[in-house]
Amino acid sequence: MLTPGRYFISGNIAVAEAALLAGCRFYSGYPITPSSEIMEHMAARMEKEGGVFIQTEDEISAIAAAIGAGMTGTKAMTATSGPGFSLMQENIGYAAMTETPVVIVDVMRGGPSTGQVTIVAQGDVMQARFGSHGDYENIVLAANSVQELVDLTIKAFNLSVIFRNPVILLSDAELARMIEKVEIPKNIEVYDFNQIKIPDVPEFKPLGNGHKLAITGLTHDERGYPITTDVNVHRRLVTRLVNKIKNNESMISDVEIINPDAKNIIVSYGISSRAAYPILKKRKDVGLFRPRTLWPFPESKAKDVFEDKNIITVEMNLRGYDLEVERVARKYGSKNFKHLKLIGGEVPTPKHILDALEVN
Amino acid sequence: MYPTINTDYCKGCNLCVEVCPKSVFILGKNLTHRGYYSPIVEYKEKCTNFKLNKGDKILCEICWLTCPEHAIEFV
Amino acid sequence: MEFFEFYRKDRWPHQFCPGCGLGTIMNGLYKAFNDLKMDINKTVFVSGIGCTGRVPGYINADSVHTTHGRPIAFATGIKLARPDLNVVVISGDGDLFAIGGNHIIHAARRNIDIKVIAVNNATYGLTGGQLAPTTPHNMVTTTSPYGNKEHPFALAELVAAAGANYVARWTTAHPNQLVNSIKTALTIPGFTFVEVVSQCPVNFGRRNKMSDPVYHLRWIKEHSIPLSKVTFDLKSPFDFMDINFKGIYTVGEFVKRDRPPYGKSIEYENNVLRPPKE
Numbered sequence: 177m178l179t180p181g182r183y184f185i186s187g188n189i190a191v192a193e194a195a196l197l198a199g200c201r202f203y204s205g206y207p208i209t210p211s212s213e214i215m216e217h218m219a220a221r222m223e224k225e226g227g228v229f230i231q232t233e234d235e236i237s238a239i240a241a242a243i244g245a246g247m248t249g250t251k252a253m254t255a256t257s258g259p260g261f262s263l264m265q266e267n268i269g270y271a272a273m274t275e276t277p278v279v280i281v282d283v284m285r286g287g288p289s290t291g292q293v294t295i296v297a298q299g300d301v302m303q304a305r306f307g308s309h310g311d312y313e314n315i316v317l318a319a320n321s322v323q324e325l326v327d328l329t330i331k332a333f334n335l336s337v338i339f340r341n342p343v344i345l346l347s348d349a350e351l352a353r354m355i356e357k358v359e360i361p362k363n364i365e366v367y368d369f370n371q372i373k374i375p376d377v378p379e380f381k382p383l384g385n386g387h388k389l390a391i392t393g394l395t396h397d398e399r400g401y402p403i404t405t406d407v408n409v410h411r412r413l414v415t416r417l418v419n420k421i422k423n424n425e426s427m428i429s430d431v432e433i434i435n436p437d438a439k440n441i442i443v444s445y446g447i448s449s450r451a452a453y454p455i456l457k458k459r460k461d462v463g464l465f466r467p468r469t470l471w472p473f474p475e476s477k478a479k480d481v482f483e484d485k486n487i488i489t490v491e492m493n494l495r496g497y498d499l500e501v502e503r504v505a506r507k508y509g510s511k512n513f514k515h516l517k518l519i520g521g522e523v524p525t526p527k528h529i530l531d532a533l534e535v536n
Numbered sequence: 537m538y539p540t541i542n543t544d545y546c547k548g549c550n551l552c553v554e555v556c557p558k559s560v561f562i563l564g565k566n567l568t569h570r571g572y573y574s575p576i577v578e579y580k581e582k583c584t585n586f587k588l589n590k591g592d593k594i595l596c597e598i599c600w601l602t603c604p605e606h607a608i609e610f611v
Numbered sequence: 612m613e614f615f616e617f618y619r620k621d622r623w624p625h626q627f628c629p630g631c632g633l634g635t636i637m638n639g640l641y642k643a644f645n646d647l648k649m650d651i652n653k654t655v656f657v658s659g660i661g662c663t664g665r666v667p668g669y670i671n672a673d674s675v676h677t678t679h680g681r682p683i684a685f686a687t688g689i690k691l692a693r694p695d696l697n698v699v700v701i702s703g704d705g706d707l708f709a710i711g712g713n714h715i716i717h718a719a720r721r722n723i724d725i726k727v728i729a730v731n732n733a734t735y736g737l738t739g740g741q742l743a744p745t746t747p748h749n750m751v752t753t754t755s756p757y758g759n760k761e762h763p764f765a766l767a768e769l770v771a772a773a774g775a776n777y778v779a780r781w782t783t784a785h786p787n788q789l790v791n792s793i794k795t796a797l798t799i800p801g802f803t804f805v806e807v808v809s810q811c812p813v814n815f816g817r818r819n820k821m822s823d824p825v826y827h828l829r830w831i832k833e834h835s836i837p838l839s840k841v842t843f844d845l846k847s848p849f850d851f852m853d854i855n856f857k858g859i860y861t862v863g864e865f866v867k868r869d870r871p872p873y874g875k876s877i878e879y880e881n882n883v884l885r886p887p888k889e
Contacts, residue, residue, distance in 0.1 A: 202692050223877050228691045233717040237684035240677070244657075244688025247675065248696075252688070270678050383673045383689060384696040386652040390668060392676035401622065402668065402676070545623075549630030549812075554825040555784070572629070601642065601786035604634020605624060606614060 177225060180362045187351040188213035190322045190358055191281055192221065194329035195253050198366055200279070201227035202245035202252035204238045206260060209293050210349040211283040214255040235260035239267045239280065246276040247391065249369055249382030251333055255281035257349075259290060261300060261307070268342050269308030270393045272417060275378070277336035277343075277369075279329075284348040284446075286521060295521035296350040298446055299493040304344045305471045311414045313421035315339065315428060316471040318346040318445040322356040328468060334367045335428060339420060340377055346470070348492075350447050350523065376420040421472055429474035435463035436481045440533060443501050444490040444524075445470060451490065451524040462533065473500050484509040488532055490516045490524050537589070537610050538580035539599050545607035548572030552599040552608065558582040561599070585610065617641045617651065619671050626665065630824025632783040632809025633666060636730060639786055640666075640701075643793040654697040657686040659706035662737045662811075663730040666701050680710030683718045686725045691873075697726070697797070704731040704745045708766055712744075719773035719802050724872040726796050727804045731766060732811035740814030751818045767806045771866045776801030778865040782808040784832035785862060792864065801872040808835070808860050831860070838863030 178193045185193070192214045195203075203222050205215035215231065222229040228245070232238045235256055242252040256264065261282045271278050286292025287299045304316040315335050319325045328345055336343040369380045381387040390400030395410045403409045421428070440462045442452045449466045456464055465481050467474050482505040489498040498515040505513070514532050518524055539560065541552075546568065553561040553575050562578040580586055584596040594600075600608045615623070618641065627633045644651060656667035660679040667674035677685045682700045690698040700707075707715050707729050718725065734752055735741040742754045745766065749758045767780040777799045781789040789807060796803035810816060810827035821827040836859045 202688070204688065223875055229876075230687070230691060232684070232687070233713055236681065237687070237714055237717075240681045240684030241688030241691070244675070244685035245692035246688075248689055248692045250692040252692070266678055267681065383655050383675070384653065384693050387673065388652075388671055389673045390676075391674065392668065393678055394676065547629035549824045551630060551635075551824055551828060554828060598786060601638050601790070602635050602783070603638070604627065604629070604631050606634070606638065 178360050180360050183358045183360065184355060185322065185358055186213070186353055186355045187322045187325050187347060188283070188353070189217050190325045191255065191329050191345070191347065192217040194326040195279070195333070196221060196225055197360070197364055198251065198330040198333035199368075200251045200253050200333060201225065202242065202250045203227070203254070204230045204232050204241040204245075204252070205254050206232055206235045206238045206256065208235070208257045208260045210285060210352045211255040211257050211281065213352070214281065214283075235263040236267065239264040239278070242278050243267060243271045243276050246271070246278045247274075247383050249380070251277070251279075251337070253279040253281065255283065257283050257285050258287045258300060261303065265307040268314070269310060269312060271342040272308070272312035272314065273393050274391050275340040275417070277340055277380075279332045279336055279343050279345065281329075281345045281347060283352050284346060286519075292521060294349060296348045296447060296523060297492050297519065297521070298346075298348060298448065298496065299519075300346065301470060301491070301493065301496045304346060311418055313341070313418050314471060315341060315343045315421060315469065316346060317343065317468060318470050319351065319468070320446050320449050320466070322351065322354060323358050324468070325351060326358055326360070330364060330366065331430070334365065337367055337369050338372045338374060338377070339424070340380055341421065346446060348447055374420065374424060376416050376423070425472040425474065426476040428469055428472060429477050430468040431474045431477040432464065432466040432468065433477065433481055435460065438463035440486045440488065441465050441481060442488050442490060442529060443497070445497065448490045448492055448518075448524045451526050451529055454526045455529055470497065473504060475504055478504055479508060482508040482510055484511075486510070486512040486514075488514045488516065488529065490529060492518050492524070494519060537585040537592075537594065538583045539577060539608050540611055541574055541577060542607045542609060543568040543570065543574050545605040546570075546572060546574040547605050548574050549604065550575055551602050551604070555598050555602045557596070557598065558584060612645050612651075614641055617644060617671055618669050622669050625669055627662065628813040630810065630812045630827070631662070632732065632807070632811070633662060633730065635783040635786060636728070636789075636807055636809065637666060637669070639790045639793060640728070642790050643797060646790075647794055647797060649697065649797065653695070654699060655689055657682045657689065657698060657700045659702040659711065660737070661703035661706045661735070663701060663703040664706060680706055681714065683707070683711060683714040683725070683727070687718060687723050690723060690725055694724070698724075699797070700725055700727045702727075702729065703736070704729060704733070704766065705735045705743045708764060708769075709744050715770065716773045719770050719775040719804070721873045722774060722776060722801045722870050724800055725802060727802070728793065728796075729766060729804065729806045730809050731806055732809045732815060733763070734811055734815040736811045736814045740811075740818060752815070753818070767804070767865055770804045774802075774870065775804050775866065776868045776870055776872075777803040779804070779863065780806040780808065780860065780865070781862050782831050782835055782860065783810060784828055784835065788862075795864075799867070801868075801870055835860045835862045837861075838865065
C-alpha cells in the first residue's frame with residue numbers, strides 16, 4: 177500500500193492504489209481497454225495486502241462476484257468500460273435492490289457499441305444513473321485529475337458503505353493514462369460498515385455470521401421474504417431505496433464552484449472541465465460549477481449559482497448532463513443556454529469555450 | 537413403527553402409494569378438509585419398520601423422503 | 612436438528628405444486644445435512660431464478676436469491692471472500708446451463724470450492740413450461756408445440772469434462788442414493804456437482820400425457836439406467852448422445868477426483884513470498 181507522500185503515477189494505477197487505501201480487499205474484473213491496467217495492478221498487489229483477486233470469464237460474473245463479496249462485509253470493486261458497463265446493468269440494479277455496497281469504475285471511451293476503443297468520451301453519464309430497469313438510485317462521481325481519482329475512489333467506498341448502495345466512479349481514457357503528481361495525505365477518512373447511521377438505511381448484517389439472512393432481488397418485506405403481490409410492500413421498499421439517496425443529496429454532494437456571482441457559468445465535469453481553468457484566471461465575468469458528484473444532481477449547491485445566469489455546458493457526448501442542468505437552471509430563472517458537445521475524441525480547449533462565449 | 541399421513545399438509549399427489557416397496561398405502565376415496573383425496577395407510581403391518589421393529593430406529597423411509605409436502609410422520 | 616429447525620416454519624407449507632420433485636429434494640437435503648451434523652450457520656445457500664431457486668428461501672440459514680443464471684458467479688465471490696463458509700448452490704437446469712452455462716463451466720474448470728445441486732426437470736417450470744436445453748427430443752412444451760427439434764445437453768458429462776472434483780446424477784425416484792451423493796458432495800473439497808432429474812407434472816408432464824405425478828415419476832424411473840450398465844463412447848453414432856443413450860438418463864457417480872481447489876497465487880511463509888505448496 178502507498179504510504180503518505182508524493183508520487184508520480186497514472187490514473188489507472190491511482191485508482192487501484194486508492195482502493196487498497198480505502199480498505200478494498202476483493203477485486204474481480206475482466207480485461208477491457210482502457211481499464212485493464214487497474215486489474216493488472218490489482219493482480220500484482222491485492223494478494224500481497226491479504227485480499228482476493230480473480231479475473232472472471234465476463235463482466236457479468238465480475239460484478240456478480242464483487243457483489244457476492246460485498247454481501248460478506250468485504251469492500252469490493254470492479255472496473256470496466258462502456259461495453260462491459262452495459263453488461264453489468266442488471267446486477268447493478270440487483271445490488272441497489274439488495275442494498276449491497278460495491279464500487280464500479282467506468283473508464284469511459286467512445287461509443288456506442290465497441291466504438292473508439294482508446295479514445296476519451298463522456299457518453300455514459302446518463303447510463304450511470306438510469307442504466308438498470310425499474311426504480312432505484314445510483315451515486316455517480318466524476319474525477320478530473322489523477323489526484324481527484326485518488327480522493328474520489330476513497331469517497332466512493334465510503335459512500336457505498338454508508339448508504340449500502342452501488343457507487344459508480346466515472347474516469348475516462350485520457351485520465352486513465354495521464355501521469356500526474358499525487359499526494360497521499362497522512363490521515364485518510366475511511367468509514368467502516370455501520371459506522372454512520374442514516375435514517376432509511378438499515379443496519380448492514382454480513383453473510384456467514386449466523387444472522388439467517390434472506391436476501392432476494394424480488395420485492396421483499398422487512399424480513400427479506402419475497403412478497404410480490406402487495407402494493408404497499410413494494411411502495412415502502414422502492415420509495416425507501418430512492419429516498420435514501422435523494423433526501424441525503426446535500427450530504428453526498430461535492431461541487432467545485434469558482435466565481436459563483438459571475439454572469440456566465442460554465443457547467444462541466446471530468447476531463448472537459450480542465451478547459452475552464454485558464455479562462456477563469458483571465459475573465460472575472462465567467463464562473464465554474466463543476467460537480468464531483470454527478471448523481472444525485474447537486475441541486476442544494478446549485479440554487480444560488482444558477483439564478484438568472486447564462487449557462488454553458490461543456491461535455492464530450494451527444495446525450496448527457498445538459499438536459500438536467502437546463503431543467504434545474506430554468507427553475508432558478510436562467511434563460512440562456514449553450515451546450516458544447518464535442519465527440520470523436522477532441523478534448524475541449526479554452527478556445528472552444530471562448531468562442532461559445534463570444535457568440536452570446 | 538409405521539407411517540401416518542398429516543392431512544394438514546397432504547396434497548394428494550399419491551407418490552407414497554407409488555414408491556412404497558411394500559404397498560402399505562392405497563389411494564384415498566374421501567376428500568380431506570383441504571379438498572384433496574389423500575391416500576390411506578391401509579396395511580401398516582406390511583411396513584418394514586413395523587415388521588422388523590427396531591424400536592426408534594427407522595429402517596425404511598422412502599415414503600417420508602419422497603413425500604413433497606413433509607406430510608408423513610412415523611409413529 | 613429437527614426438520615423445522617432446518618426449514619423456516621413460518622413459510623410452511625411451501626408454494627410448490629402437488630407432486631413436485633422439489634419437495635423430495637428438500638427432504639433429502641435436510642437428511643444429508645442432519646446426518647453429517649453440518650452447521651447451517653456456517654453455510655450460505657445461493658440460488659437463481661426458477662422454481663428450484665425458491666428452495667433456499669425456505670431454509671433457515673443465510674440464503675441469497677440472485678439474478679437469472681448468475682448464482683455460480685455470486686457464489687464464487689462469496690466463497691473467495693469468506694473461505695471458511697460452506698457455499699451451496701441450488702438451482703435449476705435452465706438457470707445453470709442455459710443463461711448461466713458460461714459460469715458453471717468456468718467454475719468447474721477453476722475447481723472453485725462450491726457445492727452445486729442442479730435440479731433438472733427438462734423445462735422452464737416457473738414461467739409456464741417452455742423449452743429448455745434439457746428437454747428430450749420430440750417432447751412437447753409451450754414453445755415447441757409440434758415437438759422439440761433440438762437434442763438435450765448431457766449436464767453431468769459436461770461438468771465432468773470441465774474438471775469438477777465430483778459429479779453424480781440421480782433422480783427423485785432414487786431418494787436414498789441421492790441423499791448419499793449429496794453427503795459425498797458436501798464433504799469433498801473442490802467443485803462438486805449433483806444433478807437430480809425431477810418430475811414437473813404440472814408444466815411439463817401435463818403437456819406430454821403425464822399430468823399425474825405418479826406416471827411422471829414412473830416414466831423417469833423407467834428411463835434411468837445405472838452407469839455400470841452402459842459404455843460411453845464418443846465415437847458412437849449420434850443416437851447415443853440423445854439424453855445419454857437413446858432417451859435414457861444414466862444415473863450414478865461419474866467422477867471422483869482430488870484436484871486442489873482454487874486458492875491463492877502467493878503465500879507468505881516466514882515473511883518470504885513463495886508460490887503456494889501443491
